[in-house]
Amino acid sequence: MKKFERFEGVVAPLDRANVDTDLIIPKQFLKSIKRTGFGVNLFDELRYLDEGQPDQDCSQRPLNPDFVLNQPRYENAEVLLARRNFGCGSSREHAPWALEDFGFKAIIAPSFADIFYNNAFKNGLLLITLEEDEVERLFQEVEEREGYALDVDLENQRIVTPRGEILEFQVDDFRKQCLLEGLDDIGITLKDEDAIRAFEEKHRQRRPWLFRQTA
């Protein structure tokens, strides 16, 4: 995983609550056995006017001009501004893969679905939870000003608006460190290998039926 560095990124507003993972990346694209290349199909049903197929050349497809990410002013957006319960629905990690592959580094919303929250951090995507009224205000500001960009500073847990306003956010220390240092979870967990083995032995003695002898 890449280290998460402070950046200033253009903000794209997605004004819609309960954005589910089927909407983020429709199921026909889940057939891939790779982790990359999902960006062109991010929000496929909203973004294109036709029905997308896997392995298709998306540059030839008709775009939906009304969809926010198709508007030139949001072309290079790196921050997605969203509404409540973003990422609800399935556990597909293809959703953060697609968002990241598209170029998003951070998403701001009043709330996120639990599984999506986990999946995003594991892929270096920062999720920032702000109060509903703060999000509302950002929506207005983004709308008003072309090229609206936020300075996203994970180290200090804050974002800075173009007017210099500072919005602070919470994130747990473990996730923060993993992102900042680009750490691989598995490597960290395996440092506790002895503790896991010791637990496993005790667990097996106490509840042997949980350990089925394979045929």
Added chain:
Amino acid sequence: MSGQTLYDKLWEQHLVTQRDDGTALIYIDRQLLHEVTSPQAFEGLRLAKRKPWRLDANLATPDHNVPTTVKERAEGNSGIKDPVSLIQVQTLDDNCVEYGIEEFKINDPRQGIVHVVGPEQGATLPGMTVVCGDSHTATHGAFGALAHGIGTSEVEHVMATQCLLAQKMKNMQVRVEGELGLGVTAKDVVLAIIGKIGTAGGTGYAIEFAGSAIESLSMEGRMTVCNMAIEAGARVGMIAVDDTTIDYIGNRPFAPTAEQWEAAVADWRNLVSDPDATFDKVVTLKAEDIEPQVSWGTSPEMVTGISGQVPDPKAAPDDTVQRSHTRALEYMGLQPNQKITDIKLDKIFIGSCTNSRIEDLREAAKVAKGKKVADSIMLAMVVPGSGLVKRQAEEEGLDKIFIEAGFEWREPGCSMCLAMNADKLGAGEHCASTSNRNFEGRQGYGGRTHLVSPAMAAAAAIAGHFVDVRSLPANDATHAQEA
């Protein structure tokens, strides 16, 4: 000190280490694998030159992509026409062989939807931690297990370390008290719960479902309820262990035997919340207030009783809700205040990890028996949850009832629940579906899903539009038959 909730107990029994920042390592007893969310995890293992920690904790079966017509299935993997789907199923097979993981392959009679297969085999036991790269893993919580849906990185993490990094959730109890009316099923209960607390109502919580109406449910019904915890925002749903649980498990292939069985049962009896346990949130519903439910929108919380009507967005409590209701009605092609019973249907889908178990099929068959699917219905299909469910249904003659009524009787798999295989809705088509998600495009591009119980789906198939199962003549229709 106050007592522990069921969730507290399960958490404590599996806690390996707890870090200062609140993150913990939780030991995982069972991982279920399917073809969609595992290939990248295996690939990760391979790249890092890691081995699975404990092979016997894993069990795999393909389900999401498999075709469901008898003809295609007769050909095994080569019956999968879509080359990309085929690669995915083949990749699961190859990975299971390479690493030595037990797999029920496409034409194994034990193959099926992971959340049907696990419990059916006794591979899901009370007191286990169960994970699967699928958000409906909460299903297994019906057994007093701690079951999480996880992402692919976590699948890899569990394979490599036998642990999950987790933070303890808050405790929520949803109580359903009283007796369910005739024709009101587990599916209606859970849809009513979601309608009440919303799709984010359970975010951050582990939900325990309790109360006399929950206790009266069979294991199949309990699985239906826990299955949809995620549609209420909760990663985890669970129900305490009682005789119903223990009776279901006895003699299943992976269940403990002989003296281990006695010890296990004694241990499982403790898998209930202590009487003095406290919950961070308690929600109570009266069973008598719940009628058969139908979803009208594009989120499972957009649901109402069969006697109700489509809401008017103008009456929404705030702007965000108003916008989403307006958009939902537009997508669904429905009018404000339209009666639910006036919604006409094009297709019927009885299946999915929510409602494809034997009891679900019996309930639907009771309604369909001796009737005919309406001419206006283009396709009505019944897709059993596993090969074993299918076999049992055939032994009971349910397949004949469905076929005579004009339903298609299919091979097991996820099928039109998410339409990754060839079973899907066309744009604008309305479907009465026993699955769990009615998101835009879920069952096919532009498709319009209405979530209902199996009995309601069967009744809608016959009428061509939604009807109240309670109003059907000779309505003993919906009481599950004793096996």
